[in-house]
Amino acid sequence: MTAPVPADVLSRLKAVLGEGGWSTDPERIGPKLVEWRDRWVGATPFLALPRTTADVAAVVGVCFEAGVPITPQGGNTGLVGGQIPQGEILLSTERLNRIRDLDAIDDVLVAEAGVTLSAVHEAAAGANRRFPLGLASEGSATVGGFVSTNAGGTQVLRYGMARALVLGLEAVLPNGEVWDGLKRLRKDNTGYDLKQLLIGAEGTLGVVTAAALKLHPVMASRAVAMIGVGSPEDALQLLARAREETGGAVEAFELMARIGIDFALRNIAGTRDPLAEVHPWYVLAEFASGEPGSAEAAMERFLTAGVEAGLVRDAAVAQSDAQAKALWAIRENQSPAQKPEGATWKHDVAVPVSQVAAFLAEATAAMQAFAPGSRIAAFGHVGDGNIHYDVLRPDGGADAEHAAKRDAGSRIVHDIVARLGGSISAEHGLGAMKTAEAERYKSPVEVAAMRAIRQALDPKRIMNPRVLF
Structure with a gap:
């Protein structure tokens, strides 16, 4: 547990944040101290609720001067405990919730750290664009959170992780200075790429306050299928065939053991068995194309060839958006379905x-x-x-x-x-859960380099001090 925060520091934080910008109310703070699986329960003497980047800079500046540690938190959807404070100041980005810009020519959306992923999706769709990062927690996961953890999700196969979808960042560094790196360039060979240091740093090198996100075109055709297979080996053979058949149009290729389907049927209301017979393993495949009808045709060819090769035991192809969502819900509910077990x-x-x-x-x-x-x-x-x-x-x-x-x-x-x-x-990410474990597997050279970077930017180690090296 972190040492108590001096009273004078709390007074200064209240002064810089002003009315409505902070809380010490246990009922207001309580939900932010519990990880959704109930594995971590934290504590904090003070919840900072900045509304602007300048507010964040003021909070971090006060804490840096006093050597008081900070735990940043977005939507509290993290799964490794990095967002749960253990006595540190808790800095929530929930009020940094504006979409600052959307430019269809640059294919970029600039959003503040507290904007939810679902709000990003909605804004992009309003401009006939798409932000292709898919997470089951999209209603609560935030821009700052998925950037700071380099989130993956279901479309990594085609679009890459969050690291590949961020063009620029704005962040408050550990000394309270603001770095304005909200560029929207695809090419910039002018030295170290500082944004890539912050992406995946889990709040240890500063607080991300806004991000310039890369948008993509909306696909004209899409096909989703649930496929029964006999083994993971068969699934891998199907993956290779899918890539060849579609020429790179595979958006997602998800694998599930039958036991996960059983858990969903038992514990998630409204779940239906996707296929008539039970299979040891299931693949959820999604193809997408800019050409009308192309994805559907590719899926039909792919499945026919898979049956002929003995790799596809059975399949159900979604005939509507509602059916596609129902198939995806089975996959997205794999973790929630385990909770009662x-x-x-x-x-x-x-x-x-x-x-x-x-x-x-x-x-x-x-x-x-x-x-x-x-x-x-x-x-x-x-x-x-x-x-x-x-x-x-x-x-x-x-x-x-x-x-x-x-x-x-x-x-x-x-x-x-x-x-x-x-x-x-x-x-x-590593968070509080895996930081010590990771040192067992990383080389001494890599750990030393990571520590050197952190020491250079955060010499007092006030930013998420229990996380990373």
């Missing part, structure tokens, strides 16, 4: 796409040996090698007993990932 060890890992099947086989064998009876719910973005590998307690087992084995079990999973050339955090 008891204690879970969650892993957000990535391996080379070619190693996905090998990882699943090796990790599952290791988990069954280490924790017999555990239920393995694996799902994720097979198209980019990111698997959410979740190990649930045995049916009817004790939560406490399963939770007690979490760290040892996760070490086994992470060792397998590392041996296959992967990463222990694919898209959620």
Whole structure:
């Protein structure tokens, strides 16, 4: 727990933020101190609610001078505890909620850090454009949050992670200075790309206050299908065929084990079994094209060829937007569907796409040996090698007993990932959950370089001090 914040610092913060710009009310602060899975519960003496970049700079400046640490927070949708303070000042970006500009010629949307992803999608659609970052938490995830964690989502296969979708940033650095890097250039070879340091830094190098986001055209045709397959190996073969068939029009290629479908049917109201028969694994594929009818035709050819090759056991192609949303809801509800099932060890890992099947086989064998009876719910973005590998307690087992084995079990999973050339955090970041664990897998050279960068920008280590190196 961080040391108590001096009273004079709290008084100065109140003065710079003014009426409505801060709170110490436990009821106002309470929801911001609990992670949505209830794994982390925090504490803070003061909630800062800046409305402008100048307000953020004032808060950070006061804290830098006094050496008082800060935890920035967006929509509180993080899954590794980095947004939950443990005694630090909590700086919420919720009132930084303006869309400053949208330019269809530059294909750019400039949004403040507290704007939700769903609001970005809506604004882009109003200009007949698209911001292709898809997250299940889009209604609460914010620009500052998905930039600071370099969020991935379901369209990484085609468009890349948040890092590839940000043209420029505005941020308050740890000393309280404002860096105005809100460029909208596609090319700029003038030295270090400072925005890329801030993207994925999880608030450790400053507070992102606004971002210039790259927009894309709205596709003229789109096809979504749920496909029953026999194994992850078959899914990988289908992925290769999909890429060849569409010429790069694969927007998403998601893999789910049957147990995840069962959890959704049991625990998420309104869920329907997507196919007539039960299959060991399911692929949710989405194709999109700028040419009318092209995606639908490509999906038909792809599925026909997959059946003939013995890779597709059955498939359901969405015939409307409502049906497409229903299929996607099954995938997006994989994590919520697990909540009523008891204690879970969650892993957000990535391996080379070619190693996905090998990882699943090796990790599952290791988990069954280490924790017999555990239920393995694996799902994720097979198209980019990111698997959410979740190990649930045995049916009817004790939560406490399963939770007690979490760290040892996760070490086994992470060792397998590392041996296959992967990463222990694919898209959620390290946060408070994985920072110490990551040092085991990163080289001393890499850790030293990261520490040197942080020391240069935040010598007092006031920005999210418990996160990263």
